[in-house]
Amino acid sequence: MTLDALRLEVPDIREELADSLSDLHQQLASARALPHEHGLQQALSLLFRLNRCAMTLLERQRALQSFAEEYRHYAAGYNGHHAPPTLFVRLCGEMAAGFKRLLLQILQGRQPSRPHLAWCLYMAQHFLAQTLLRHYQLYHEPPASLWRDSHLLYWIGERQECLDEPVAAAFQPQSANTLRGLYQQQLLLALSNPFHLAEGEAPLLFGALAPLAALPRLQPWDDEDESEGPTVDLSDAQPCLALEQAPDGEVAYLRRFELGALLIALHEPAPLQSGRERQLLERVRQHWLGRQQRRHVRTDHSSECALVIGLPAIHAQLLEQRPTQCTAQVLDVSPGGARLLCNADLGAQLPVGQLLLLLGNTTPVLALIRWRHRNDEGLHLGLRYLKGLPRPVWLRRAPNSQTHAGVLQSTPVQGNAWHHGLWLPHGQFVEGENLWLQLASLHNQAVVPLAAANLVTPLVSRYPLKLA
Structure with missing residues (x-):
């Protein structure tokens, strides 16, 4: 199965209905003059027909902008x-x-601008998020198609590089202002055991999550990763996989x-956060990592350590x-x-995906930065240990x-x-190259074919090797 925009669930077009919406603004104004429930019914009927009309991109966009204003009008009665x-x-x-439907028309056009595409993705995601929220508010199970489309919109945004494009859309309850934040706001709401919330708490929680929702990150999958974050399958019709799945x-x-950066941010001062929101966030956070909150037991530990930052420096450190x-x-x-916790001034050297060597009282440990968060205390880093013995190596394209400097990570397995795994700067070599490898302790070189990388970050890549 492949993810494709054409898998978005949209209603079929019925050409013959287009003419009946020529005086849309007048019909919407007439609906507002009716009692609230009747006006809502009339607006819904008009929108239902519009979504099944053949329209140009500009016509559909203008009509949907009008309906967005009507949505704000009717939503005002349900914000409490x-x-x-x-x-x-x-x-x-x-x-x-x-x-x-508008998004499909944009994608079928010629070279849509990133802000325009980001706005349309965001608006589609926003109303999916509202549909999800209102199902939870009514204690109804959301339809599976909601999650299929939500994952797909995130995937499209990821591919089009507009996940972090800011969008000005003033809705209540408050939504995050980027596609990434809004999508993750949905995931966090779904992970918060929403059917156990008291009446009225679902919208309150959704709004409380808005300023925090962009802090987590969806990381590429790695079988060796033993972190505790939930697993998301973008091709599945559920928010996250169950813990045992x-x-x-x-x-x-x-x-x-x-979720590392988010869990830290929850304990920071938030002047605009009400006491009720703070208590609600504290109550639901236990659900975000499942009932078994950590795969590994965490031990509070206070000590100093030294960091060697980046592959070239690690190579030099291993050579003393x-x-x-x-x-x-x-x-x-x-x-x-x-x-x-380290000095905030080191932020530029310590992005997510940076390779580190930890020096302390024990054997040096190779690690990757999984998440980071800056606050008044400094820069918090979440590290993933890379088990194995790190050794310096040199690589050449010919004898x-x-x-080129590299680091060989060697891990013993059963049977002697x-x-x-060979760590190299990302993009320095490509799969299929034959490289001459030399260990620091040896004078001779071995020819090794470079397999596909099995762990990649924006800075470094690890390639599995078979050595005699």
Whole structure:
């Protein structure tokens, strides 16, 4: 199965209905003059017909903008504790369908601008999020198609590089202002055991999540990753896989929902956050990592350590050349990783995906930065340990050509064998190249074919090796 925009669920077009919407603004104004429930019914009927009309991109966009204003009008009556009627939930679903249809028209056009595409993706996602929220508010199970389309919109945004394009859309309850944040706001709401919320708490929680929702990150899937974040299958019709559910989808569509930065931010001062919102967030956070909140037991631990940052510096350190180091404070540890606090000025050197070597009282440990978060205390880093012995190596494209620094990660396995992984700067070599490899302790070189990378970050890639 492949993800494609054409899989978006949209209603069929019925050409003959187009003429009946020529005086749309007058009909919407007449609907507002009716009692609230009757006006809502009339607006929904008009939108239902519009979504099944053949229209140009500009006509559909203008009509949907008009309906967005009508949506704000009718939504104002349900921002408090009042649960919305089923009609309003249907209105949210039809608004999502309209913007999904508009998105298909944009994608079928010629070179859409990123802001325009981001706006349409965001609006479609927003009304899917509202449909989800209102189902939870009414304690109804959301339809599976809602999650299929939500995942697909995120996938399209990821492919089109507009996940973080800011969108100005003033809706209540408050939504995150980027597609990434809005999508993750949905995921967090779904992970918060929403059917156990008291009446009126679902919209309150949704709004409380808005300023925090962009902090987590969906990381590419890695079988060796032992972090505790939920698993998202973008090709599946559910928000996340159950804790006991083994992922069986295509690796390209699997993501690990890394919550580390969000969990720290929850404890920071938030002047605009009400006491009720704070208590609600604290209550639901236990559900975000499942009932078994951590795969590894975390131990609070306070000690100093030294960091060697980046592959070239690690290579030099392993050769005892004493490259520049920085200090950090270990806050807690587990068998799978650790949380550190370091100087905020080091932020530029410590992006997510950076390779580190931890130096302390024990054997040096290779690690990757999984998440980061900056606050008044400094820069918090979530590290994933890379088990194995790190050794410096040199790579050449020919026996006497220029040398390139690499790090060999070697892990013992049962039967006196070893698993080897070769760390190189991302993009320096490509799959299929034959490289001449030389260990620091040996004078001879071995020819190794470069297999497909099995772990990739924006900075480094790891390639599995078979060594005699």
